[in-house]
Amino acid sequence: MAGIKDVAARAGVSVATVSRVLNDHSGVREETRTRVLAAVSELSYRPNTLARSLRTDQTRTLGLVISDVLNPFFTELARAVEDEARARGYSVIIGNADEQLTLQDHHVRTLLDRRIDGLLVSPADGDSLALREAALAGIPMVFVDRWIAGLDVPLVRADGRSAVRELVAHLYALGHRKLAIITGPVASTTSNERLAAFRGALAEHGLPLPDHYIGQGDFQTASGRRVTESFFTLPEPPDAVFATDNLMALGVMEQVRTLGLRVPDDVSLAAFDDIPWFLHTDPPITAIAQPTQQLGHRAVAALTDLVERRSPLGAPPGPRPGEKSGGGSAGSVTLSAHLIARRSCGEDERTRR
Known part of the structure; x- marks a missing residue:
C-alpha cells in the first residue's frame, strides 16, 4: 500500500x-x-485518517441526533446533513432518539465518546443533562429545527409563524370558524411556538381557541387518531383541524375515515411539515413546508465553521442574503416556512390552480 x-x-x-x-x-x-x-x-x-486524527485532534466526523428517523421531515434532514458534510470532507454518525429523552442523551454521550468533532441535534421533548454538559464543556454544537430554551447554542431553524397566520387566514376565507389544533409534546419548543402562532392568528380574526379545541399529541400517528376521535365526541366538533406535525396529520385522516367521515366535506385538515405523501393522499393535504434541505446544509456549515475555527464558543457564519438572524445564540439563522394550499381544506383559487 x-x-x-x-x-x-x-x-x-x-x-x-x-x-x-x-x-x-x-x-x-x-x-x-x-x-x-x-x-x-x-x-x-x-x-491514514486515524493517524491524522491523532495528530490534529480531529476525526472529520460529525454526530447527528434526530428526534424520530421514521418522520419524513427528519429523514430528509438527515440526508441533507450527510450530503453537505460529505461535500466538506466529513462523515456523519446518526443517532435516532425516537422522541425519548433518555435515548437521546445515550446517543449524545456515545457520540462524544467516539471523539466526534461536533454535534448536530434536534432535541427531543424535555431538558437534557447530556446536552447541557456538552455545551458547558465547549463541544462544538448546533441545534436544528428544535432547541432547548436557555441553552446558549447556535440554532438553525425555519420560522413558521407567518405561515401559520397565512393558514388561518386561508381557513377563515373558506368559511371555517371552529378551528382546532393538535399540539406536540408539552415541552416541545416547536409545538409551543406553533400553538402560540395559531392562537394569535385566530385572535386577529376574532375567533376563540377554547381548551376543548386543543388536543395534546406527541408527534406520532396514533396521537393524531386519538385526538381526532375526542374532537368528534364534542357537541360541536371542529370544522377544521391543524396538526402541528405531519405524522399526526396522517393520523387525523385515518381516524376521520374510520368514523365514516370525509376530508374536507366533514372536516378540513392542514399540517405543519410538508411531505411527499401529502400530494398522493385523497385529498392532497394542505401543509406548511419547511426548507428542509437548506436547514441541513446551513446547520452543517455552521457546525463545521465552529469545528474548523477550533473555537467552540465562537459564532457560526452570519445569515446569507435573504436570511435573517434569529434564536438565542449569536450566529443563529432563521429561514422561512411557507404555506402550500391543497384540497384538504376545501377549494379556493390557489387549490384549483
Whole structure:
C-alpha cells in the first residue's frame, strides 16, 4: 500500500507539500497541486485518517441526533446533513432518539465518546443533562429545527409563524370558524411556538381557541387518531383541524375515515411539515413546508465553521442574503416556512390552480 512518501517521490515534492495539498491549504501552486493529486490517483493513496486524527485532534466526523428517523421531515434532514458534510470532507454518525429523552442523551454521550468533532441535534421533548454538559464543556454544537430554551447554542431553524397566520387566514376565507389544533409534546419548543402562532392568528380574526379545541399529541400517528376521535365526541366538533406535525396529520385522516367521515366535506385538515405523501393522499393535504434541505446544509456549515475555527464558543457564519438572524445564540439563522394550499381544506383559487 502506497504511503505519503511514495506520493511525494512520484510528484517530485516534499512530504509537507503533499500534506498541504491533501488538507487543501493555500500557498500551493496550481501546477504542483495538480501533480500531487495525479500521484495520489496513480498510486491509489488513501490517507491514514486515524493517524491524522491523532495528530490534529480531529476525526472529520460529525454526530447527528434526530428526534424520530421514521418522520419524513427528519429523514430528509438527515440526508441533507450527510450530503453537505460529505461535500466538506466529513462523515456523519446518526443517532435516532425516537422522541425519548433518555435515548437521546445515550446517543449524545456515545457520540462524544467516539471523539466526534461536533454535534448536530434536534432535541427531543424535555431538558437534557447530556446536552447541557456538552455545551458547558465547549463541544462544538448546533441545534436544528428544535432547541432547548436557555441553552446558549447556535440554532438553525425555519420560522413558521407567518405561515401559520397565512393558514388561518386561508381557513377563515373558506368559511371555517371552529378551528382546532393538535399540539406536540408539552415541552416541545416547536409545538409551543406553533400553538402560540395559531392562537394569535385566530385572535386577529376574532375567533376563540377554547381548551376543548386543543388536543395534546406527541408527534406520532396514533396521537393524531386519538385526538381526532375526542374532537368528534364534542357537541360541536371542529370544522377544521391543524396538526402541528405531519405524522399526526396522517393520523387525523385515518381516524376521520374510520368514523365514516370525509376530508374536507366533514372536516378540513392542514399540517405543519410538508411531505411527499401529502400530494398522493385523497385529498392532497394542505401543509406548511419547511426548507428542509437548506436547514441541513446551513446547520452543517455552521457546525463545521465552529469545528474548523477550533473555537467552540465562537459564532457560526452570519445569515446569507435573504436570511435573517434569529434564536438565542449569536450566529443563529432563521429561514422561512411557507404555506402550500391543497384540497384538504376545501377549494379556493390557489387549490384549483
